[in-house]
Amino acid sequence: MSHDFLHLSRSYRYWYCLGLIAIANLTQVEILHAQVINTTPTVPNPNIRENQPPSTQPLPEPSPPSRLPPPEELLPNITPSSPEEAPPGEIPQTIVVKKFNVTGSTVFSPEDFAKITEPYIKKPITLAELFQIRGLITKLYVDKGYITSGAFIPPQKLQAGVVEIRVIEGGLEDIKITGTRRLNPGYVRSRIAIATGKPLNRDRLLEALQILQLNPLIENLTAELAAGSSPGGSLLEIRVREALTFNTQLVLDNGRSPSVGSFRRQIQISEANLLGLGDDINAIYTNTDGSNSLDLGYTLPINARNGTIAFNYGTSDSNVIERPFNVLDIESNSHYYELTLRQPIVQTPTQEFALGVTGTRRESQANYLEDKIAFPALGADNNGNTRVTALRFFQDWTSRSSRDVFALRSQFSIGLGALDSTINETSPDSRFYTWRGQAQWVRLLAPDTLLLLRGDMQLADRPLVAIEQIGLGGLETVRGYRQDALLTDNAIFASAEIRVPIARNQRNNTLLQLTPFLDFGTAWNRSGRPDSVNRDLGSNTLVSLGLGLRFQLQDRLTVRFDWGIPLISISGEKNSWQENGLYFSIVGNPF
Numbered sequence: 001m002s003h004d005f006l007h008l009s010r011s012y013r014y015w016y017c018l019g020l021i022a023i024a025n026l027t028q029v030e031i032l033h034a035q036v037i038n039t040t041p042t043v044p045n046p047n048i049r050e051n052q053p054p055s056t057q058p059l060p061e062p063s064p065p066s067r068l069p070p071p072e073e074l075l076p077n078i079t080p081s082s083p084e085e086a087p088p089g090e091i092p093q094t095i096v097v098k099k100f101n102v103t104g105s106t107v108f109s110p111e112d113f114a115k116i117t118e119p120y121i122k123k124p125i126t127l128a129e130l131f132q133i134r135g136l137i138t139k140l141y142v143d144k145g146y147i148t149s150g151a152f153i154p155p156q157k158l159q160a161g162v163v164e165i166r167v168i169e170g171g172l173e174d175i176k177i178t179g180t181r182r183l184n185p186g187y188v189r190s191r192i193a194i195a196t197g198k199p200l201n202r203d204r205l206l207e208a209l210q211i212l213q214l215n216p217l218i219e220n221l222t223a224e225l226a227a228g229s230s231p232g233g234s235l236l237e238i239r240v241r242e243a244l245t246f247n248t249q250l251v252l253d254n255g256r257s258p259s260v261g262s263f264r265r266q267i268q269i270s271e272a273n274l275l276g277l278g279d280d281i282n283a284i285y286t287n288t289d290g291s292n293s294l295d296l297g298y299t300l301p302i303n304a305r306n307g308t309i310a311f312n313y314g315t316s317d318s319n320v321i322e323r324p325f326n327v328l329d330i331e332s333n334s335h336y337y338e339l340t341l342r343q344p345i346v347q348t349p350t351q352e353f354a355l356g357v358t359g360t361r362r363e364s365q366a367n368y369l370e371d372k373i374a375f376p377a378l379g380a381d382n383n384g385n386t387r388v389t390a391l392r393f394f395q396d397w398t399s400r401s402s403r404d405v406f407a408l409r410s411q412f413s414i415g416l417g418a419l420d421s422t423i424n425e426t427s428p429d430s431r432f433y434t435w436r437g438q439a440q441w442v443r444l445l446a447p448d449t450l451l452l453l454r455g456d457m458q459l460a461d462r463p464l465v466a467i468e469q470i471g472l473g474g475l476e477t478v479r480g481y482r483q484d485a486l487l488t489d490n491a492i493f494a495s496a497e498i499r500v501p502i503a504r505n506q507r508n509n510t511l512l513q514l515t516p517f518l519d520f521g522t523a524w525n526r527s528g529r530p531d532s533v534n535r536d537l538g539s540n541t542l543v544s545l546g547l548g549l550r551f552q553l554q555d556r557l558t559v560r561f562d563w564g565i566p567l568i569s570i571s572g573e574k575n576s577w578q579e580n581g582l583y584f585s586i587v588g589n590p591f
Contacts, residue, residue, distance in 0.1 A: 051316035053336045062405040074209040098161030145203040169199035170232035179240040184276040190304035210349035219243040245272040253585040255475035257483045258576045259322045261289030291318035307343040334364035358392040379428040379465035389421045404443040428463040448501040456493040472521035480544030480564025480581040491523035515548035543567040560585040
C-alpha cells in the first residue's frame with residue numbers, strides 16, 4: 001500500500017509540474033508585461049527587476065536643505081591696498097585736465113572710467129582731487145569684487161592736458177594647501193585655480209570655496225589671503241580638514257519581489273578617496289532567500305570642474321521560491337556593464353546643471369526544470385537569453401537653498417542592435433527609444449519638518465523587453481501593493497510625503513517622525529502587444545494612502561516602518577508583508 005501511495009505522490013507531482021509548465025507557456029505575455037496581479041497566478045520571472053544598473057534606478061533622496069557657511073568664515077575680510085606710487089612728477093598744484101587716460105584694465109571699458117572722470121575734465125582740479133579720482137577707480141574695482149586690484153598715478157609729465165592713471169590688476173602668486181592627509185593637495189588647488197584667474201575676484205573665489213565646502217570629501221575649510229611680493233600679487237592659503245571617506249552601510253528591508261524572497265539583506269562598502277584623487281570605489285552585496293547579487297562601481301574625476309568617468313558592473317543569480325512555482329526550479333542569471341561620462345556645465349553653490357552619456361550592456365538568461373527548458377520570456381531567444389546594448393543621454397539639474405532642494409533628471413535611451421544584441425522580427429528586442437523624467441522636491445517647513453514630493457515618468461516608442469520596463473508598486477514607488485505589481489513600457493508615478501517630528505532627544509541626537517504619505521501610479525503598454533496582454537486585467541492605476549514612523553539616531557541608524565492602504569484593489573494572493581501594505585527598512589552605518 002505504501003508503494004502505491006508513493007507512486008500516486010510521484011504521479012501527482014508529475015502532473016502538477018506539467019500543469020504549471022502549461023501555465024508558464026500560455027501566460028508568458030502576462031509574465032513579463034503584467035499590468036496587475038491576477039487571481040490566476042502567473043509564473044514570475046526573477047530577471048525582471050533584478051540587478052538594475054545605476055542608469056535605470058530612481059533618483060536618490062536628496063539630503064535635507066542646509067545652510068552654507070557665511071563668507072566671513074571661509075574668507076575673512078581683508079582691507080584692499082592701492083599699489084604703492086611715487087609722487088606724480090611735474091604736475092602743478094592746480095591743473096586743467098582735458099583727458100584722463102586709464103591704462104592696464106582688462107575688466108572695464110573706457111566708457112566705465114569716463115563716468116568717473118567726466119566731472120573733473122576741463123576745469124581746474126587740485127592734486128587732492130587727482131588722487132580722489134584714482135581712489136574712485138580703485139573703488140570701482142573693489143565694489144565689483146576685485147579686492148587686490150587698484151589704480152595709481154605714475155610719474156609723468158603733463159602734456160596736452162592728458163593725465164595717465166594706471167591700473168594694476170591683482171592676481172595670485174601661489175595657492176598653498178595645508179591640512180590634507182590622504183587627499184592630494186592638487187585636487188583642492190586645481191578647483192580653486194579655475195576661479196582665481198587674473199584679475200582676482202573675491203566673489204568668484206568665495207564661490208569656489210563654497211563649492212568645495214559642499215564636497216563630501218571635505219569636512220571644513222578656511223582661506224586666508226595675504227599680500228605677495230609683487231605689486232597686486234597675493235598669496236592664498238587654504239586650510240582643509242578632510243571628511244571620513246570610508247563607509248560601511250547595512251540594510252535590511254522587505255523591498256524585493258516575493259517571487260525571490262521579499263526580505264532583503266544588503267551590505268555596502270565604499271571608499272570615496274581611494275587613491276587620493278577623489279576617486280570613489282564601492283561594492284554592494286544583496287541577498288534574499290532566492291537571490292544573490294553583487295554590484296561594483298568606480299568613479300574617477302577627470303578635470304577640475306568635477307567631470308567624472310565611471311564604470312559599473314553587476315551580476316546576479318536568482319531562483320523562484322514563491323509557491324506554487326518553486327517546484328519548476330526557475331533559475332536566472334543576469335549581469336550588466338556601464339560606462340558613464342558626466343560633466344557639470346553650470347556649477348554654483350546653489351545650482352548645478354550637468355550633461356552625461358552612458359553606454360550600457362545588459363544580459364540575462366532564464367531557464368526552468370533544472371536548466372533543461374528555456375524560460376518563455378517575450379523578446380528572449382530560444383535559449384532564454386536577452387541581450388541589450390543601449391546609449392543613454394542624460395541631463396541633471398539641482399537647485400539648493402537653506403529651505404529646499406529641487407532635483408530634475410531627464411534621460412533619453414537608444415537601444416542599439418549591436419554587439420550581438422537580441423534582434424527579433426517583431427518587437428520587443430534591443431532596438432527601442434525611451435525617455436525617462438524624474439523629479440524630487442524637499443522643502444523644510446519647520447525644524448525637522450519636511451515635505452517630500454517625488455515624480456517619475458517613462459515613455460517608450462515601442463514594446464520593450466522586460467529588463468527595460470518600468471515597475472510600479474512596492475517600497476520605493478506605490479506603497480500598499482506588491483513589489484512591481486505593474487510592469488509596463490510606460491508609467492507615471494507621483495508621491496507626496498510629510499515628515500513631522502513627534503519626539504526629539506537633543507542629548508542623544510535622536511529624532512522620531514510621523515510620515516503620512518499619498519502615492520499614485522498609472523501604467524500602460526505600447527500598442528502592438530498581443531491581444532492577450534489586455535485580457536483579464538484589472539486596474540492599471542495604483543493609489544494608496546498611508547502612515548509611517550521614521551526613527552533616526554544621528555547618522556548611524558535610520559529605521560522606518562510604513563503601512564500603505566490601497567485605494568484601488570487588485571486581485572492576487574497576499575502572503576507577504578508587502579502584499580498586505582506593510583514595509584520596513586533598517587539602515588545602519590556602523591563605521
